[in-house]
Amino acid sequence: MSDLEHDIKVMIIDVLNLEDVSPEDIDAQENLFGDNGLALDSIDALEIGVGVQKKYGIKINAEDKSTRAHFQSVRSLAEFVAAQQAAA
Template sequence: MEDLVLKLKEQIIEALNLEGVSPEDIDVKAPLFGDEGLGLDSIDALEIIVLLEKNYGIRLSNAAEGKAIFTSIEHIADYVKEHRTK
């Protein structure tokens, strides 16, 4: 699971062009959206959706599902572990 978490952190940093952010800077339990965590926005969420589909074969069926999954890196990793097709 740790390998998946690290890989997700690296992929998110690259996909979102988070300059000056390293995987170690991202707390797995910290919120991805809002001022408390990485401060991502809805455009970033779309990029993460594309990343999950491209790299793991995961298609999210609705926005509510994405909102629940994208609360933290930990939640994304759990979801990927259970639902990946690639």
């Protein structure tokens, strides 16, 4: 597991107050939303988005159609964060 993926898992747990979940419980490739994985919803996505913006100083355009794909899994979110940091 990369350090960035681990940091994102910790941030998700903190932002969503997931008391019974540890970073090791979250599969980096598993869907965050829908019926499997963490089964998060759109409110959770908004909270994660705010958390990412605060923690990493990244602008997220909610209107951009690719944004949904970036939030698919911890791994895709980590790749998005890394790409945004490299571009800055």
